[in-house]
Amino acid sequence: MNLNSNSTRKELPEVVRTPSRFRNPIGKYRLNRTTDCIGCGKCVEVCAYGVHEIKRGLVLTKNHYLCVGPDCPRPCYDECPVQALSLRKNPTFDAIGDLRWPPDLLVSTWYMAETGDVPPASLEYRVGASGGGFDRMRLALPPRQVKEEPENEEIDVGIELNRRDDNAHRIRIEVPFYGGGMSYGSVSITPMLSRIKAAAALGTFCSTGEGGYPDELKPYDDHVITQVATGLFGVREETIQRVKIVEFKYAQGAKPGLGGHLLGDKVTEGVARMREAVVGYPLFSPFPFHSVYSVEDHKKHVDWIKAINPLALVAVKVSTPTDVDMVAVGSYYAGAHIVHLDGSYGGTGAAPDIAKKNIAMPIEYAVPKVHRFLQDEGVRDRITVIASGGIRTPHDVAKIIALGADGVCTGTADLVALECVRCHNCESGRGCARGIATTDPELMELMEVEWGRRRIVNLFLAWRKELVRILKRLGMKSIRELVGRTDCLVHLDYMKR
Amino acid sequence: MPRKYVIHTKEVPNRFKAISRSGVIAWEEGCLKCAVCVKTQCVYHVYEHRSLDPRQMIDSIDNECMNCLRCVQSCPKQLIHKAINPEYKSLGDDYWTPDIISKLWYQAETGKIPVSGAGYPGPFSGPNFDSMWTDMSEIVRPTRDGIHGREYISTAVDLGTKKDHLDFKGMELVEESAPAVVAAPLPILLRVPAFGAFEQETIKGWARAASRLGTFLALPAEMNPEEAEAPQSCLIPIVSLPQAQSGQGNGHSLLVEILWSEHWRKAFERMSKSHPGALICVRVPFLKGAEERVLSVAKNGASIIHLEADFHGRSQQDETLLVRDGIRSAHLALVQEGIRDEVTLLASGGIAMAEHVAKAIICGADAVFIDFPILIALECRMCLRCKEGLSCPVEINTAPASWVASRVVNLVGAFHNQLLEVMGAMGIRDARRLRGEVGRSMFFDELDEAAFGQMGYLKEGYELE
Numbered sequence: 027m028n029l030n031s032n033s034t035r036k037e038l039p040e041v042v043r044t045p046s047r048f049r050n051p052i053g054k055y056r057l058n059r060t061t062d063c064i065g066c067g068k069c070v071e072v073c074a075y076g077v078h079e080i081k082r083g084l085v086l087t088k089n090h091y092l093c094v095g096p097d098c099p100r101p102c103y104d105e106c107p108v109q110a111l112s113l114r115k116n117p118t119f120d121a122i123g124d125l126r127w128p129p130d131l132l133v134s135t136w137y138m139a140e141t142g143d144v145p146p147a148s149l150e151y152r153v154g155a156s157g158g159g160f161d162r163m164r165l166a167l168p169p170r171q172v173k174e175e176p177e178n179e180e181i182d183v184g185i186e187l188n189r190r191d192d193n194a195h196r197i198r199i200e201v202p203f204y205g206g207g208m209s210y211g212s213v214s215i216t217p218m219l220s221r222i223k224a225a226a227a228l229g230t231f232c233s234t235g236e237g238g239y240p241d242e243l244k245p246y247d248d249h250v251i252t253q254v255a256t257g258l259f260g261v262r263e264e265t266i267q268r269v270k271i272v273e274f275k276y277a278q279g280a281k282p283g284l285g286g287h288l289l290g291d292k293v294t295e296g297v298a299r300m301r302e303a304v305v306g307y308p309l310f311s312p313f314p315f316h317s318v319y320s321v322e323d324h325k326k327h328v329d330w331i332k333a334i335n336p337l338a339l340v341a342v343k344v345s346t347p348t349d350v351d352m353v354a355v356g357s358y359y360a361g362a363h364i365v366h367l368d369g370s371y372g373g374t375g376a377a378p379d380i381a382k383k384n385i386a387m388p389i390e391y392a393v394p395k396v397h398r399f400l401q402d403e404g405v406r407d408r409i410t411v412i413a414s415g416g417i418r419t420p421h422d423v424a425k426i427i428a429l430g431a432d433g434v435c436t437g438t439a440d441l442v443a444l445e446c447v448r449c450h451n452c453e454s455g456r457g458c459a460r461g462i463a464t465t466d467p468e469l470m471e472l473m474e475v476e477w478g479r480r481r482i483v484n485l486f487l488a489w490r491k492e493l494v495r496i497l498k499r500l501g502m503k504s505i506r507e508l509v510g511r512t513d514c515l516v517h518l519d520y521m522k523r
Numbered sequence: 524m525p526r527k528y529v530i531h532t533k534e535v536p537n538r539f540k541a542i543s544r545s546g547v548i549a550w551e552e553g554c555l556k557c558a559v560c561v562k563t564q565c566v567y568h569v570y571e572h573r574s575l576d577p578r579q580m581i582d583s584i585d586n587e588c589m590n591c592l593r594c595v596q597s598c599p600k601q602l603i604h605k606a607i608n609p610e611y612k613s614l615g616d617d618y619w620t621p622d623i624i625s626k627l628w629y630q631a632e633t634g635k636i637p638v639s640g641a642g643y644p645g646p647f648s649g650p651n652f653d654s655m656w657t658d659m660s661e662i663v664r665p666t667r668d669g670i671h672g673r674e675y676i677s678t679a680v681d682l683g684t685k686k687d688h689l690d691f692k693g694m695e696l697v698e699e700s701a702p703a704v705v706a707a708p709l710p711i712l713l714r715v716p717a718f719g720a721f722e723q724e725t726i727k728g729w730a731r732a733a734s735r736l737g738t739f740l741a742l743p744a745e746m747n748p749e750e751a752e753a754p755q756s757c758l759i760p761i762v763s764l765p766q767a768q769s770g771q772g773n774g775h776s777l778l779v780e781i782l783w784s785e786h787w788r789k790a791f792e793r794m795s796k797s798h799p800g801a802l803i804c805v806r807v808p809f810l811k812g813a814e815e816r817v818l819s820v821a822k823n824g825a826s827i828i829h830l831e832a833d834f835h836g837r838s839q840q841d842e843t844l845l846v847r848d849g850i851r852s853a854h855l856a857l858v859q860e861g862i863r864d865e866v867t868l869l870a871s872g873g874i875a876m877a878e879h880v881a882k883a884i885i886c887g888a889d890a891v892f893i894d895f896p897i898l899i900a901l902e903c904r905m906c907l908r909c910k911e912g913l914s915c916p917v918e919i920n921t922a923p924a925s926w927v928a929s930r931v932v933n934l935v936g937a938f939h940n941q942l943l944e945v946m947g948a949m950g951i952r953d954a955r956r957l958r959g960e961v962g963r964s965m966f967f968d969e970l971d972e973a974a975f976g977q978m979g980y981l982k983e984g985y986e987l988e
C-alpha cells in the first residue's frame with residue numbers, strides 16, 4: 027500500500043470561531059465604564075475589535091480581552107464624548123504565565139485558538155521571555171519586494187516522513203508538525219480525542235503517549251502514532267499493527283534519565299484497565315529500557331516492530347545528552363525512519379523540578395549538533411529529524427527548522443489552546459482544575475471534544491499561515507528549503523554591529 | 524556495598540504563615556450575591572479552608588489558591604482578580620530568589636522534593652551554576668535504575684587523604700600508609716551561616732540534625748554546645764589562631780577547621796598537637812588566584828581544604844569571579860600537580876539548591892557546606908533585618924531545637940533524594956565518581972557559542988522578526 031501521497035494533498039479545514047469555555051476570557055487590558063455613559067454607541071462604532079456591544083439601547087463592554095490598548099488606532103476612550111471610558115491593565119494578566127510562557131504568549135495562543143489568526147496588535151506572539159535560545163534568536167528576512175507576490179502561489183509546508191526509501195509507508199504530513207505523546211492517564215480521553223481529531227483534520231498525526239491505545243481512537247488509526255515506552259503500558263501486537271507509525275520512547279526531555287511516574291490518584295478504573303494495573307496505585311515506567319544497553323539492542327527493538335508491522339515507520343524519541351548526535355546516528359543505523367529529539371525544556375505531566383531545569387540540553391543546542399553530525403555521516407537526507415521540547419510559537423518552528431530539524435512535535439501549545447494557564451498543578455490531587463490534565467470524572471466534564479478539536483485546529487491553522495508568510499518573505503516555495511539554513515537566523519547576543 | 528543510607532523525613536509544620544506567590548483580590552462593589560457564588564465552587568476549597576464567607580468579598584493574599592483562575596474567569600460581574608503578592612516578590616534578592624526561598628521552605632516542611640506539572644518555567648540559563656546542565660544516559664551509555672531502589676546509589680564521600688597505595692610489612696599494614704579519612708554518608712555538610720537570628724538553642728538543633736544525618740556541622744568554636752547537648756563527633760569547631768594557640772577546642776572532634784592566614788602553618792601545627800585524632804581542614808577564602816593558594820596549602824600538609832565563597836556564590840573581593848569557576852580551577856590545579864586524591868576539596872558559599880550540590884561536585888569539589896539553606900529551613904525570609912539588629916519576623920530565636928533539627932533533616936533528605944535523581948539520570952552510582960566529571964556536563968558558554976556563535980550577521984536591508 028505504497029501510495030505516493032504527494033498527489034493526494036488534503037484540503038485544509040475551515041476556521042470556526044471558538045471562544046473560551048469560560049465567561050471571562052483573560053486579556054491584557056480592561057476598560058472601565060463609569061455611570062456617565064450616555065449610551066450613544068460611539069465606542070461600539072469606533073472599536074475595530076468588537077470590544078463593546080450595544081443591546082437594547084444599552085452599551086456594554088462585552089469583550090475586554092479583545093482590546094488592544096494603546097495600539098488601538100482609534101481608541102474608544104479618546105472618542106467617548108463624555109469621557110466615560112478609561113483603559114487599564116488587567117491585573118490578572120501579570121499574575122499568569124512564566125518566563126517561557128509569559129502572559130503575552132498565553133493570551134496570544136488563546137487568541138489564535140479562538141480565531142485561527144495571530145493577534146492583531148499589543149501581544150507579543152512570537153517569542154517568550156526566557157532570555158536565551160529561541161527568545162534571543164530572530165528570523166532575518168530580506169527586504170520586502172516592491173511587487174506583490176502572486177496571491178495564490180502554493181507554498182508547501184508539508185513534509186515526507188519516510189526518507190529511507192524502504193518498503194514501509196510513504197507518509198506525508200501537511201504541516202511540519204505532529205502531536206507529541208501525552209498519555210491516557212496524564213490527560214483524559216477528551217483532550218486526547220481533541221488532539222487526534224485535530225491532527226486528522228490537519229492531515230497530520232498525534233502520538234498516544236505511553237498509556238495505551240484507548241478504543242475511542244480507533245476511527246483515527248491512520249493518524250495515530252502509538253508509543254512503546256519502558257513501562258510497555260497497553261502495548262499489544264494488535265495496537266502496533268493498527269497504526270502507520272510506531273514510536274519508541276527512550277526518554278523524555280523534561281525528565282531525561284528518569285522514568286515516568288503517574289500518581290496513584292490519577293490511576294482511575296479506566297486508566298488501570300488500559301494500563302493493566304491496579305486502581306489507585308502509582309505507576310512507574312522505569313528508565314531505561316532494561317532490554318536496551320547498546321545500539322545493537324536498539325536495533326533488535328526496531329526489528330521487533332518491523333516483524334510485527336512491516337509497513338510501519340519507526341520513530342525513536344530520545345532526549346538530549348551530550349552525545350545526542352551519536353544516539354541519532356545509532357538510531358539511523360538501527361533502522362529508524364524518524365529520530366525525535368526532545369529537549370530539556372519540554373512539557374510533562376509531573377517531574378521533579380531539578381530534572382526539568384538541569385538535566386540534558388535545550389533543544390536549540392541539540393538540533394544543530396545532530397544535523398551537522400548526520401550530514402558528516404552522509405545520512406542526513408535518509409532520516410527525518412523531529413524536534414520538540416519548548417516549541418511554543420510558529421516562529422519557534424521556523425527557527426528550529428532553520429537550525430536543522432525537518433519538523434517538530436507539539437505538546438504544551440495544544441494544551442494552551444485548550445486553555446491551560448501553566449499553573450503547574452497537573453500532578454496534584456485530582457489533577458488539572460481546568461479539566462485538561464485530569465482523569466477526575468467531574469473535572470473532565472469541563473471540556474468537550476468538539477470544542478477542543480476546533481481550538482487546536484484553529485491554533486495550527488494560524489501557525490500554518492504564519493509559516494507560509496515567513497517562507498514567502500524568505501522567497502522559499504517549500505519549508506524543505508529552510509532546513510539547516512542558519513543564515514536565515516540572527517542571535518541577538520552575537521550580533522555584530 | 525555500603526549500608527543503605529536512608530534519611531527519614533516526616534512533615535514538620537511551619538510556625539508562621541508562608542508567603543505565597545499570588546493571591547485573590549475581590550471587590551465588594553457590584554456583587555450580585557449569586558445563589559451559587561463561584562467562590563463556593565473552587566476545586567481546592569480555598570475560600571472554605573480560609574473560613575471566609577463566600578459572599579463576602581475580600582482582598583486575600585493567601586497560600587491556598589492554586590492559580591487555576593476559574594473563579595476569576597467565572598464571576599458574572601468580573602469582580603475577582605489575581606495579583607502577584609508584593610511581599611513574595613520582595614523576598615530575598617537576585618541570588619536568593621523568592622522561588623528558591625519558597626522551595627526551601629517546602630522541602631523543610633515536607634521532606635519531599637519539589638515536583639510539578641508542565642514544563643520548566645524559568646530562564647534559559649543564568650550566571651554561575653545556572654549556566655550548567657548535567658548529562659544523562661541514553662542508549663549507548665545505559666544507567667541502571669537507582670532511583671526506584673532497584674540498584675543502590677551511594678552518596679558517601681571520604682574526607683581526608685586517600686593514599687595512592689598501601690604499605691605492608693609482612694601481613695601487617697603499615698599504619699602511616701593507611702588512609703586517614705573520615706566518612707560522610709552524603710557530600711553535604713552543614714555550617715552555621717554568617718548571620719541570622721539564631722540562638723544557642725538553634726545551634727543545638729542544627730547539631731542534632733547533623734548527628735541524625737551522620738554528617739557534620741561547622742561552627743565557631745565558641746558556639747560549641749556541651750557534650751550533653753550534642754554529640755561532639757558531628758561538630759567541626761572553627762578555631763582562630765589565638766584560640767589555637769591558647770589550646771582551645773576539645774579532644775573529641777574528628778574534624779577541626781582553621782582559617783588560612785600568612786601563619787596558618789603555626790595554627791595547623793598547634794592543632795595537630797592538641798587534637799592528635801582530628802583531621803584539620805584549612806579554610807581558604809575564594810579570592811583571585813585562590814587555586815594557587817589551595818595548591819600551596821595542599822603541598823604544605825593540609826589534607827582537607829575548604830574554598831569559601833561569599834553567600835552569593837562569588838568571590839568576596841571581585842563580583843565577577845564565580846564559585847563554579849573557582850572550584851574548577853582549584854580542582855584542576857590539584858589534578859595537574861598529581862595530588863588530587865591526597866586532599867579533599869570542600870566548597871561553600873551560594874549553595875542554595877540541591878542542583879548546586881551536584882554541580883559543585885561535578886566542577887571538582889568532594890563535598891559542600893550548606894549554610895543559609897539551614898536557616899531558610901527555619902522559615903527565614905532573607906530579609907536581613909537581623910543583620911541590622913532588628914527583630915526577626917519569624918522569631919527564629921524562639922524555635923525549639925527539636926523543631927529545628929527535624930526541619931533541617933527534612934531539607935537535607937530532600938536534597939539527598941534530588942542528588943540521587945541527578946546521579947541516577949547520569950548513570951553514576953557513586954558520588955565519589957561524580958567529582959570532576961565535567962565531561963558529563965554541559966556549559967552554557969561552550970554550547971551557546973558552538974550553536975549560535977556564527978549567527979551574528981545581518982545583511983544590509985534585512986529585517987529581524
Ligand code: SF4
Binds near residue numbers: 066
Ligand atoms: S462612547 Fe462613551 S458614552 Fe458613548 S456608549 Fe461608549 S462609553 Fe458610553
Ligand code: SF4
Binds near residue numbers: 452462641
Ligand atoms: S493543571 Fe491544567 S491548567 Fe495547570 S498547567 Fe496543568 S494542564 Fe495547565
Ligand code: SF4
Binds near residue numbers: 564567589594
Ligand atoms: S483561582 Fe482557582 S484555586 Fe484560586 S481561589 Fe480561584 S478557584 Fe480557587
Ligand code: SF4
Binds near residue numbers: 719
Ligand atoms: S527572617 Fe530575616 S531576621 Fe530572621 S533570620 Fe532570616 S534574615 Fe534574619
